[in-house]
Amino acid sequence: xxxxxxxxxxxxxxxxxxxxxxxxxxxxxxxxxxxxxxxxxxxxxxxxxxxxxxxxxxxxxxxxxxxxxxxxxxxxxxxxxxxxxxxxxxxxxxxxxxxxxxxxxxxxxxxxxxxxxxxxxxxxxxxxxxxxxxxxxx
Amino acid sequence: xxxxxxxxxxxxxxxxxxxxxxxxxxxxxxxxxxxxxxxxxxxxxxxxxxxxxxxxxxxxxxxxxxxxxxxxxxxxxxxxxxxxxxxxxxxxxxxxxxxxxxxxxxxxxxxxxxxxxxxxxxxxxxxxxxxxxxxxxxxxxxxxxxxxxxxxxxxxxxxxxxxxxxxxxxxxxxxxxxxxxxxxxxxxxxxxxxxxxxxxxxxxxxxxxxxxxxxxxxxxxxxxxxxxxxxxxxxxxxxxxxxxxxxxxxxx
Numbered sequence: 230x231x232x233x234x235x236x237x238x239x240x241x242x243x244x245x246x247x248x249x250x251x252x253x254x255x256x257x258x259x260x261x262x263x264x265x266x267x268x269x270x271x272x273x274x275x276x277x278x279x280x281x282x283x284x285x286x287x288x289x290x291x292x293x294x295x296x297x298x299x300x301x302x303x304x305x306x307x308x309x310x311x312x313x314x315x316x317x318x319x320x321x322x323x324x325x326x327x328x329x330x331x332x333x334x335x336x337x338x339x340x341x342x343x344x345x346x347x348x349x350x351x352x353x354x355x356x357x358x359x360x361x362x363x364x365x366x367x
Numbered sequence: 368x369x370x371x372x373x374x375x376x377x378x379x380x381x382x383x384x385x386x387x388x389x390x391x392x393x394x395x396x397x398x399x400x401x402x403x404x405x406x407x408x409x410x411x412x413x414x415x416x417x418x419x420x421x422x423x424x425x426x427x428x429x430x431x432x433x434x435x436x437x438x439x440x441x442x443x444x445x446x447x448x449x450x451x452x453x454x455x456x457x458x459x460x461x462x463x464x465x466x467x468x469x470x471x472x473x474x475x476x477x478x479x480x481x482x483x484x485x486x487x488x489x490x491x492x493x494x495x496x497x498x499x500x501x502x503x504x505x506x507x508x509x510x511x512x513x514x515x516x517x518x519x520x521x522x523x524x525x526x527x528x529x530x531x532x533x534x535x536x537x538x539x540x541x542x543x544x545x546x547x548x549x550x551x552x553x554x555x556x557x558x559x560x561x562x563x564x565x566x567x568x569x570x571x572x573x574x575x576x577x578x579x580x581x582x583x584x585x586x587x588x589x590x591x592x593x594x595x596x597x598x599x600x601x602x603x604x605x606x607x608x609x610x611x612x613x614x615x616x617x618x619x
């Protein structure tokens with residue numbers, strides 16, 4: 230399993246995972262483990278701002294070996310209303326992604342949030358539920 | 368002057384029923400008791416799933432025919448029409464994308480950001496078309512008013528969609544009844560759905576979709592086929608598509 234070293238992080242985030250209810254999207258997110266969250270620190274290789282879903286190709290180095298992770302995100306429209314744009318992630322950027330990993334152990338996942346080098350965090354979860362009395366995504 | 372003469376001639380030819388802006392239709396919309404026009408975003412007050420008439424969850428055995436039950440047991444999520452970028456109702460009511468409603472004489476237009484598809488709900492008294500030559504992913508919708516509520520009747524489904532991601536099929540015999548209303552603040556829209564399908568359901572499925580008006584949002588474009596990696600071709604090309612060869616081969 231390529232994500233073995235991330236299990237520790239996943240364990241510490243188990244509580245968080247229980248609080249975070251992954252929202253249903255129309256495309257299948259069944260291949261991701263909604264019960265687990267892991268953190269991936271790496272370098273952005275590519276950010277695909279496209280429908281139906283965005284993708285981040287992230288190079289992650291562990292034990293001296295670099296692995297490219299494929300991280301699926303919500304659609305550009307959903308992310309745009311969460312403050313993202315097509316330049317949010319640029320090739321070469323060092324970022325930490327929190328993701329639900331693939332169940333089958335391949336290096337892939339579904340993005341929950343991104344933390345930038347300056348500590349800023351952007352969420353990527355789906356604003357399916359927006360009440361007018363909440364601040365709501367823009 | 369000349370335009371007016373032409374219009375009069377056209378009205379004579381058509382009997383005055385075809386031109387969309389006919390005065391009688393204008394009077395009709397003036398009589399619409401509620402105007403739902405606006406941009407609506409799904410709220411977490413919605414009650415989704417397959418619920419009974421009291422909006423309580425049901426066990427699959429309680430509402431699915433044996434055939435539908437079998438279909439859900441051997442469901443292949445990668446064959447979900449939605450994963451293949453195909454739209455469908457009632458699923459498009461509960462997406463994370465806004466719906467803009469434009470109310471016009473004789474019809475209520477629903478513009479769905481999800482998949483950039485539209486739906487016309489006819490309020491001009493017409494009938495459903497012949498289902499032998501006109502079936503649709505969204506079905507064909509006609510409606511009438513009951514007080515402040517628009518009651519929509521949708522038939523002519525094409526049998527190619529699912530009730531939700533777990534693989535319950537929707538047959539061409541399905542019928543959806545919506546009761547659309549505004550809450551008192553006029554900033555909350557409710558679409559109460561009753562879904563019937565004699566082929567797949569032994570009793571109706573109910574859902575209650577609640578939406579908030581968002582005047583500060585605008586519909587964006589959403590073209591699902593742009594870069595869909597959830598298909599067999601991207602999978603073979605090394606993508607993460609969830610479709611495999613087994614998914615596109617016959618089950619047996």
